[in-house]
Amino acid sequence: DTGVSQDPRHKITKRGQNVTFRCDPISEHNRLYWYRQTLGQGPEFLTYFQNEAQLEKSRLLSDRFSAERPKGSFSTLEIQRTEQGDSAMYLCASSLVVSEPYNEQFFGPGTRLTVL
Amino acid sequence: AQSVSQHNHHVILSEAASLELGCNYSYGGTVNLFWYVQYPGQHLQLLLKYFSGDPLVKGIKGFEAEFIKSKFSFNLRKPSVQWSDTAEYFCAVSLRDTDKLIFGTGTRLQVFP
Numbered sequence: 001d002t003g004v005s006q007d008p009r010h011k012i013t014k015r016g017q018n019v020t021f022r023c024d025p026i027s028e029h030n031r032l033y034w035y036r037q038t039l040g041q042g043p044e045f046l047t048y049f050q051n052e053a054q055l056e057k058s059r060l061l062s063d064r065f066s067a068e069r070p071k072g073s074f075s076t077l078e079i080q081r082t083e084q085g086d087s088a089m090y091l092c093a094s095s096l097v098v099s100e101p102y103n104e105q106f107f108g109p110g111t112r113l114t115v116l
Numbered sequence: 117a118q119s120v121s122q123h124n125h126h127v128i129l130s131e132a133a134s135l136e137l138g139c140n141y142s143y144g145g146t147v148n149l150f151w152y153v154q155y156p157g158q159h160l161q162l163l164l165k166y167f168s169g170d171p172l173v174k175g176i177k178g179f180e181a182e183f184i185k186s187k188f189s190f191n192l193r194k195p196s197v198q199w200s201d202t203a204e205y206f207c208a209v210s211l212r213d214t215d216k217l218i219f220g221t222g223t224r225l226q227v228f229p
Contacts, residue, residue, distance in 0.1 A: 033217075041222075042206050043217070043219045055215075108159060109159050
């Protein structure tokens, strides 16, 4: 399967614990995006990278959230001191910047986080 | 702040019925418009997109959407739905100066044989 992959697919944690998610984009895709989706809502943008540079962060991304893409390939999203409100599906997407005006984003299966 | 509204949260149809899902966005500048679909147990995938040119765009599986700039709308249509169209449908917008997608809340479509 050459699509976007995410690991783990499910994570259950206790409030206050730290969690880290991984996303592997489609090979050679230079942009990588993180979104969060809660029940009954559409995905909400969190942040995105072009290669290893983080180009934009949402105000939704509190200080407890940090994302990295150190070598411009896979990315990690870490949540420190998890809260029950962090329970959501965390989606990763990737795209290949070829030309404007848009770059199609391909989504992964998501990581479902449950904070008890 | 930019937003996307999907008026229908849950739509139930019989096979062969026609479908129209509403989508309105609030942004005065130039936008790219998308419909994504999520079939049960599968990833979000692109159904169709509009960024310029003919405001009537055709996507996969017989879907089409019409961009009406004056109404800030991008409604999704299909003349005759099939049971396999059962899925959740998301309208999304991206602004020309940024790459992030702004999604609506989604419409759950159930098609009965």
